Amino acid sequence: MLEIISGRSVKKLDADFISDRGITSHRLMENAAQAFCDWFEKKYHRNDRIGICCGHGNNGGDGLAIARLLWRKGFDVVVFLVGDHDNASADCRLNRELLPDKLPAVSLTEEDIQHIEFDFDVIIDALLGIGVNRPLSGDFLALVKRLNRLIHVNKIAVDIPSGLPSDECVEGDAFIADITISFQFPKYSLLFPEHAGFVGHLKVANIGISQPFFGQFSEGKYYLQYKDVAKRHLRFGRFSHKGDFGKVLVCGGSYGSMGALKMAATASLRTGSGLVTCLAPKCGMGILQSSLPEAQVLTGEGENELAGSVDSESLSRFDAIGIGPGMGTSQTSSCFLGKFLENYKGPLVIDADGINILAKQPGLLNYLNENVILTPHVKEFERLVGPCQNHKERLDKALEFSMKHGCILILKGAHTAISLPNGKQYFNSTGNKHMATGGSGDVLTGMITSFLGQGYSVENAAVCGVYQHGLAGQIASKNRLRGTIASDIVEAIPRTYILLKID
Incomplete structure (x- = not known):
């Protein structure tokens, strides 16, 4: 490095x-x-x-x-x-x-x-x-x-x-x-x-x-460079089965925003998760079952919003969870996230509307811990910590936030910055301007959740997820340039393993 x-x-x-x-x-x-x-x-x-x-x-x-x-x-x-x-x-x-x-x-x-x-x-x-x-x-x-x-x-x-x-x-x-x-x-x-x-x-x-x-x-x-990432990967043997590659849950979606959850779940599968389950509102059942047959789908009680009981026993069967893509910030979703954080202490990625809810209800920040990764873009981050005059101040506050709350914070953008509770910051070398497209962040959420579910440490999951997300964006945009969309990035994920020589 x-x-x-x-x-x-x-x-x-x-x-x-x-x-x-x-x-x-x-x-x-x-x-x-x-x-x-x-x-x-x-x-x-x-x-x-x-x-x-x-x-x-x-x-x-x-x-x-x-x-x-x-x-x-x-x-x-x-x-x-x-x-x-x-x-x-x-x-x-x-x-x-x-x-x-x-x-x-x-x-x-x-x-x-x-x-x-x-x-x-x-x-x-x-x-x-x-x-x-x-x-x-x-x-x-x-x-x-x-x-x-x-x-x-x-x-x-x-x-x-x-x-x-x-x-x-x-x-x-x-x-x-x-x-x-x-x-x-x-x-x-x-x-x-x-x-x-x-x-x-x-x-x-x-x-x-x-x-x-x-x-x-x-x-x-x-x-971060190529050689720093390859050595952080786990290797699996010929007798490994789908359970060894992790069982992950991706929570989110709402009426009109089910695509965000679908992209995160697909990215988890393409990153190598053995089993992926989507937890969505009832209105998402048909969409997810038909567009992503490889994933299981659970629904809460809400027809258009994510709602329902979240108990420790139900959540404990998952190796990692990602929450936030397309979830919305209604009172119902806020209550859901609060109950969720209270009952789940395993590896967790919080993104998008999950972060926006944390910003609205700062008391929920007390539930953050060493197993949690937050993935805000600049605007979401400033909702959490307040306005920043420039990116240097933003980076300082990101590190301060990570150390204060004991979690990893990934500040997305060009040279995405990974802030760790131990005071270190890693800056990404992959990615390009063509990744500035709707859904790109949801793809990253799915990738990091997948690595957590496969047994990676939170630091290695963050590093591998960020680096390969950028690398997939480079691959996807090579011929599409400004026409690159988030689904193209998802489809390029397997190629990143080939370039990193990870089987």
Whole structure:
């Protein structure tokens, strides 16, 4: 798992690694430039015209090293120098000296910025790095504004888009990248939804710093990757039967919203549950029996709303339960959830209207415990904890909520954040914008409930569910793009096991 450390600790991290390996800071910069170029060569052609904008700090040094390496590989490169290069950082000065004489390097003034033609196929931003602690100004602001107005140009940020602070929300302007190549780990602010328009598609390039060097700077934040998820999965033998794969109950649905329950139940089945039962209002019996014959259906007393007695003995036969999709927030549903929480202490996922009811009746939060996973989207979360000024505050409150109530809270969205009672936060690396469609959250509820029912710990169920949900979305949207719907994500779930090599 990639550890996310604060920008203020990166300089010390680099120094420790350099000292331990007996290399120079310039060598580490060269590693970063080489990692960038290795990625770049696979994406772009030798006849592409490339403009690289370099500041006078270490981010500019990265850009100058990238320019040299790409030029030597036959790319058509022009360097633009911005800032006080007479007082540049030591490694930036060295990389300036190492530029080949035939590689064009142009110093830009503010007047030049307004009139020069940026006739390029690719613009690479290496102006300012993670040390930014105030809004852009002067030549840097003028150039970023000019570059942001360019169209039909691929724009790439080196480590972080210029103008974005590494750990806080942006003030003022910043470079708008199509792709950001972040070195070794994603910087915290790259995961904020407010910054999505600046970051574009996020890639992480390994520059050779091994994980043990991160320990002393740990803040409990981690970026999930493929290798972190596969090892969290349980394996089943050839003599396993449907009982071994878990008996789960999915509760929800109401008149006009039965599809949410159906999608959650289907997702549980596709994730591998041995037996899935739906608990729905009476109006859902025919719909669920005909559209999902693999599931059993129980109904409460209510014709259009989920209602009825919920006793411990009836619930104890299930290995895990998911509640909330399509349930509604009526008084009847609220009473049902209250009785349910009072009588069931096993593995539980609460989503959608279940969370909205908790927000309306905060006394029910006392029933939350270490077996519970909440999966709110941003609006549902703010109903629970109150308005937040930005996503950083939202993430802080999510972790505070998890630790206070002893449950896991999954804040859904780009780079879905999993907050744990022990103070850790995991950020997801899978998923894309095409998953922003009705029912996608219901699919996640079904997947996590399924993993709980199969015997996964609550942490592993949350991690595997979130990661594979995003992966299924990527698979489903590959050919459908904006036409992706939640049912497509459900149908892609089995493919995620193939990619993770989990049988």
